Amino acid sequence: MSTVIISSTQDSASTNIKKALLMKSGWEEQGLFLNQTYYKNTSFSDIYMVTINDKTIIHEGIENQIQKYLRIRPTEAIFISRHRSKTGAPSLTTHPIGNFGPALFGGKNNTVSPPMPHHMTALLRLINDNAKKAGLYHKVCFEVTHHGPYMSIPTLFAEVGSNEEEWEKQKPADIIAQSLICLFESNTKIKESAKDIPVLIGIGGGHYAPRFTDVALGKNVAFAHMIPSYHINDNNINFELLKNVIETSSPIHGVYLHRKALKKSQQTQFKTWCKELEIPVVSSKYFTDVS
Template structure:
């Protein structure tokens, strides 16, 4: 079972859901989740909740409790908000490198699926006829307490963009592409370190080479530790082949820690 998670309080989420139902043959079932209709197409289910999805820890267990079905993958269809109001199409995995300010738990990371995020990034980039920014985001916000792989795919970054039909269509098609292809996709996988929130170097590397990124720790993750990097590796579906460092976009002590850990674990060390 694959889950597309939406919420009634998110304009972008509802836009994406509408396009999924209109364009991909989803049908309403007799099931309800959090009191809302459940839509399905084959083994893909669209679920809707009533609050902010970033606070929905243990969603996988709740799906199993309410529907009697165990999810293998959860894709959150969501808005992205930023003060810059940069029109964007983004993807990322969730978790907190430090204190949990917006959902999840402190120093807790969700299970990343690098191939799924790379497929999302590539498909959004391919379909992007809006001229918007397409990028990874660094790992941030909740939920972090999930035991199945998950990712957010988002329309950013203001109410003006959230309701644009074409943006909803691009994200809907990208989600379906991910869910139909992620299980057989194979890429070398790296943990990403350094750079800004929108991970420009990691995004460029993923779009131009075969590398797929798992968790990305930005330069502003001040509390990044060896233990958290090990946790990021552990919480990566399918394993990790490399540690990638945005050299100019990271601190000296972080670079050295990352290099030492790569050597210790026998991983490739990539500096950019």
């Protein structure tokens, strides 16, 4: 069971997060991977950090490269990255990866990668707590599933957004790094409690998944893939794709519909599909509050 953290030399936010990780935890240089030094963590077992020289979202097959050249078989991947948006609003985000349509930014058409629901939801909460303690002004949220690369192993992205000014700052990168270290410290607890925490697919709403973020911060649930309204409105979601999303995220305990963001006809369609797939449509009132 090895976790690999992946950084990119083409990404200043990624570089700053990597720098913070190296400062905040113990690492040993192991040699070179793609002409960049790679590291093994000395504080936590089986955690490695590698660096690539191209964009993270288009670097396909890195898990296979790591296994081939480093003789390490990664079972989970965490990409540390920048986030770009038109508004440039400061943000700290985490999300699963995949495409609900054409693969315009890496990955495969109409294909999602296995998510890390329990770790991703725990990371969201840690980022939120650490950002508040540090007095950061950044919005902390999920993003819905989007972009590549396609990964055969459970994967998440942790990002600093959303413009060059924010990417160059060390403080937001420090928060992502500190939150990842806290995540590794909690790894055993997260895995032990996973059987008691229901995993949900989120459907509906905008790119920054406001409803799913609120539910994840307030309720004892974990989110896997999240499908935004814009893909539904563009008719990119069909029964087979939903089935694939659920199977890729297995085990799934329910589908959470952001009802206010969906038309009645869309709600009806998803309820019909979920019934056929024998997956319940759930409400947040079914779940206990985060203590």
